[in-house]
Amino acid sequence: MPERTAAAGEWPKIVGFVCDWSVDLAPLVEAGRLRELPNVRIIRIPCSGFVRPAWLEDALGRGADGVFVTGCPYGDCLNREGNYLMRDRVDQLQRRLVRRRIDPARLAMLAHGLHDGQAFLAEIRAFVERLRALPKAAAARPPQAPAAASATEGEG
């Protein structure tokens, strides 16, 4: 895709929620972005189970090409079950995305431990490649998420 090579550094736009206790991000992140892949923005969270699926939908609705959540390795969540619960919620959200005609491949759940920085990066790279193969659908939709975001604006 030659017309997109110029923006390759910025596309696809990815938002990642990463648990404080999973991958050691200190050597990987600079100013909230992955040093190696500046198109990946990182939001630190206290536990992968903290993520409300509506936020992932919100990120996709606002124009992110992909969203992922990273927790501890399965079975080793510091909070016992956060990553299993999040994996179930991500599965559920993926089915909902299919119904809304959004490719569920835009959403990923990863699980990596403190020392798995390289495996984490490799999986992100694969994720980026998968997203690059998809049609650029997210930008075509209105930036505001249809139901979830508008409902929350009223209460916030």
Added chain:
Amino acid sequence: MTIALQPGPAPRTAVRGRYGRLMTWLLRATLRLDTAIHRIWPTDYNPLYYTGGLANLFLLILVLSGLFLFFYYEASLGGAFDSVRYITEGVPYGGIIRGVHRYAADAFIVAVLLHLFRNWFTDRYLFSRDNPWISGMFLLVFGGFVGVTGYQLIWDERAQVLTGLFLGLLRSIPGVGDPLARIFLGGAGVSDGTLVRILFLHIAPASTLYVLLWWHYLRLRHPKIWPPATWVLFSVGLIFLLAGIIPARGGEPAAPGARPTGFPLDLFFLLPFWLLNWIPPGGMVAALALLVVLGLAIPYVGRREHPEAMNVRHAGVAQVIDGNCTGCELCYYDCPYNAIIMVSSPAPGLSRAAANRTLLAVVLESRCVECGICVGACPFEALELPGFLERDVKRLVAEAVRA
């Protein structure tokens, strides 16, 4: 609100002091071991994640095989050794069952120790998780004691030496030592009554383990009490295989006049008795007591007890937003620490979804570890972490997408 959310904290690098540095090193070593294990097994099957469940499995094997042995065992000076020999040689498969009881006991204590060290090194005793830690220390003490009395029950030479050493330990306790020894013996010297007492001291603390396990699980929702089927089959198979290949044997029968000096050592249970070669009994009792006290103190010493001292994000205890709570119980089911209870709702909620509620979620502050799992569970925006509001997350998402 001026809480710095980005960049996130570096939870594990900022612990100060020699103890903190040691614990950080042990944590990193433990997780590096996990990384190595994950090259062989998928993370769901890492046996180190199921040390608690494995200990529980071995305990069940011990109870079942122990019931079998109990029906044949005779608690008397003259009969104990012969009844054990009869189990081993006369009863069909008796030798196997005895071996299973013997090896499951070792496996149990190994699993318990791995469980202890892993949860210690990975900080899983902090904040409101001191309950499992304290009950775990009691489980360890009771389990170790049950193991020692188990070796005495066979009443072979080793049992005789052990009983002598154990009496020496008891008598070295200042003040109450002699009465304790008399209570243990049931008289002035070893008699038939002594073995009845040892049998009681084998079975009663073993039953108490289940009471302590109830305490151990009390604050946990969905405790992992059982390892994956693969590991259950592997463990059971391994124990039966060991029992078949290396049958459990006692030594020579105990004789009242004999003064045996050495015995085959079981490192897992009898380590303190082995150390008696160099340490006087009084010192050994003091050392054991000190170990237990230190173990009980672990969650409360040092500066790692509070999130701020650990430089962990202090998100604050989860708060229920009364008006939005529909009483759906989702957070109640997902909270890993039983920190959320459902009470009958004093008044309907404000939002349309909450208008007909009958229940209301309440967060028990003392049990909350501020992980935010309930926030992710709640589809009605009825839960928030005060230090990391939904508003803040949405702002971060918006900034990330805009930039």
